[in-house]
Amino acid sequence: MPSRLETDPSASSPAALRGMHTLPGPPGLPIFGNMLQAEPMRFHQTAERWSERYGNLFRIKMGNKQVLVVADAEVIGRVLRDRPAPFGRGVRLRQIAAEMGITGLFTANTEVWQRQRPMVMSAFAPNNIRRYFPALVAVTQRLETRWRRAARAGTAIDLQADLMRYTVDVTAGLAFGAAMNTLESDDNVIQQHLNAIFPMVGQRLLAPLPYWRWFKLARDRSLDRHLVEVHRAVAGFIDAARARLRADPERLENPDNLIEAMIAARDAPGSALTDQDVAGNVLTMLLAGEDTTANTLAWLLHLLSDQPAVREQLHAESARVLGPESVATEFALAGALTFAEACTHEAMRLKPVAPFLLLEAYEDAEVAGIRVPRGAMVMLLTRRAATDGRNFAEPLRFHPERWLEDEELSGRSSAPKRASMPFGGGPRLCPGRYLALLEIKMVVSMLFRNFEIDSVATADGSPVEERLPFTMEPVGLRMKLRERAQSVPPPG
Numbered sequence: 001m002p003s004r005l006e007t008d009p010s011a012s013s014p015a016a017l018r019g020m021h022t023l024p025g026p027p028g029l030p031i032f033g034n035m036l037q038a039e040p041m042r043f044h045q046t047a048e049r050w051s052e053r054y055g056n057l058f059r060i061k062m063g064n065k066q067v068l069v070v071a072d073a074e075v076i077g078r079v080l081r082d083r084p085a086p087f088g089r090g091v092r093l094r095q096i097a098a099e100m101g102i103t104g105l106f107t108a109n110t111e112v113w114q115r116q117r118p119m120v121m122s123a124f125a126p127n128n129i130r131r132y133f134p135a136l137v138a139v140t141q142r143l144e145t146r147w148r149r150a151a152r153a154g155t156a157i158d159l160q161a162d163l164m165r166y167t168v169d170v171t172a173g174l175a176f177g178a179a180m181n182t183l184e185s186d187d188n189v190i191q192q193h194l195n196a197i198f199p200m201v202g203q204r205l206l207a208p209l210p211y212w213r214w215f216k217l218a219r220d221r222s223l224d225r226h227l228v229e230v231h232r233a234v235a236g237f238i239d240a241a242r243a244r245l246r247a248d249p250e251r252l253e254n255p256d257n258l259i260e261a262m263i264a265a266r267d268a269p270g271s272a273l274t275d276q277d278v279a280g281n282v283l284t285m286l287l288a289g290e291d292t293t294a295n296t297l298a299w300l301l302h303l304l305s306d307q308p309a310v311r312e313q314l315h316a317e318s319a320r321v322l323g324p325e326s327v328a329t330e331f332a333l334a335g336a337l338t339f340a341e342a343c344t345h346e347a348m349r350l351k352p353v354a355p356f357l358l359l360e361a362y363e364d365a366e367v368a369g370i371r372v373p374r375g376a377m378v379m380l381l382t383r384r385a386a387t388d389g390r391n392f393a394e395p396l397r398f399h400p401e402r403w404l405e406d407e408e409l410s411g412r413s414s415a416p417k418r419a420s421m422p423f424g425g426g427p428r429l430c431p432g433r434y435l436a437l438l439e440i441k442m443v444v445s446m447l448f449r450n451f452e453i454d455s456v457a458t459a460d461g462s463p464v465e466e467r468l469p470f471t472m473e474p475v476g477l478r479m480k481l482r483e484r485a486q487s488v489p490p491p492g
């Protein structure tokens with residue numbers, strides 16, 4: 001029996017199911033299908049243009065793989081909710097990631113995922129994040145110091161690079177208990193090696209043949225060198241955590257963070273977890289927590305660059321909530337930054353770092369009355385759904401207030417808001433979302449409390465391009481800041 005995800009009641013009998021070949025879609029080439037028609041780094045934009053032409057349900061072919069493309073929010077929500085089966089991450093992604101030693105929760109198949117998900121979820125639960133909060137404050141203060149120095153020197157900030165230092169320092173602190181400080185280091189930081197991984201995953205995903213298994217080009221050899229450094233760092237985190245557990249065996253019962261919880265689970269009698277599971281998840285957290293949050297922040301600051309009134313509101317909110325402090329020093333304060341959070345939701349609606357999700361049918365399935373055979377892919381165009389005029393008025397306008405409208409008073413349901421799914425949905429919804437939102441609010445409130453933004457733009461002032469090495473990033477953003485006159489008011 002195919003798993004069923006129909007929206008159309010007439011699709012209830014298997015005879016009523018339509019094959020994917022009956023759907024419209026761009027004509028393709030023999031062997032390659034539509035694979036060569038999209039520039040890999042801009043695949044999302046091509047798919048979105050196809051959707052303008054062929055609608056909310058169409059088909060493409062990537063090599064010999066059939067792909068059902070969905071741009072309707074309700075159908076996307078159903079596909080996501082119906083996991084862990086019949087849809088999971090693509091087998092090809094799993095293989096490519098495994099070859100690089102990335103065998104964590106993100107790429108896990110259903111069985112492994114079921115084992116690992118609760119452990120990861122508890123590490124990112126709000127209570128754990130609350131306990132980690134003082135360290136988050138310290139990392140935010142380091143970013144403030146770095147940006148103060150740049151403002152005083154009048155130098156332009158390489159926005160993504162600085163934000164990635166921030167997000168890696170935070171993830172390593174929360175998930176691995178490691179006091180990492182790349183924000184205050186100008187040496188060979190781990191980000192340089194991490195940054196080499198995603199573009200190669202993206203390239204290999206779209207390569208017509210897995211040539212690297214037979215011979216290596218210069219870029220593959222360079223990747224191998226970066227992987228050696230990254231795995232060395234991962235082994236360092238694990239060794240340090242093992243040393244802490246040896247020194248204080250009680251932590252095995254009450255692990256302090258994700259890495260300790262994973263080692264405790266790995267060492268428990270009869271455990272099915274392996275050393276590789278632990279290492280793979282450490283690397284997964286580093287990768288999943290770095291680009292996503294940093295790029296979301298970079299997009300948000302870019303969108304704000306032509307919104308002076310919104311910037312003023314952000315300044316007013318952070319001055320009110322932070323009071324005399326230059327960063328939010330109490331967990332509860334972050335909860336009061338409601339306008340900063342609304343701006344974040346709006347940025348993620350327009351510039352989601354995952355503008356689509358790509359899943360594979362692990363068994364015969366059905367989506368909206370279409371038969372999806374085992375092995376076929378389903379591409380969920382989440383940004384198309386989030387910018388659909390049926391779900392949001394003036395869908396392309398940056399309008400954060402839409403996230404603050406009182407639904408009960410206005411009598412409108414929140415269903416349209418659910419059409420924006422930047423963190424995915426259903427059982428595999430992003431476990432890092434609380435942390436990510438908190439990091440973003442910490443940075444935004446620190447920034448608007450202490451600085452005025454002179455500019456957030458490319459070096460030559462050309463329009464900012466969207467590039468998709470794996471997560472969608474803005475290319476080449478530089479930020480210039482000025483310190484606010486009364487940055488930190490005198491006490492009293």
Ligand code: HEM
Binds near residue numbers: 288292353
């Ligand atoms: C703004 C920041 C972030 C965005 C937009 C984001 C987005 C996403 C998306 C779209 C997914 C796929 C969800 C699905 O399949 O339904 C995902 C999964 C995941 N994310 Fe995030 N993420 C962010 C931050 C983080 C952080 C900070 C971490 C951890 C440090 C993290 C860890 C993960 C993991 C482990 C998964 C796999 C979950 C699973 O398959 O069960 N993410 N994220």
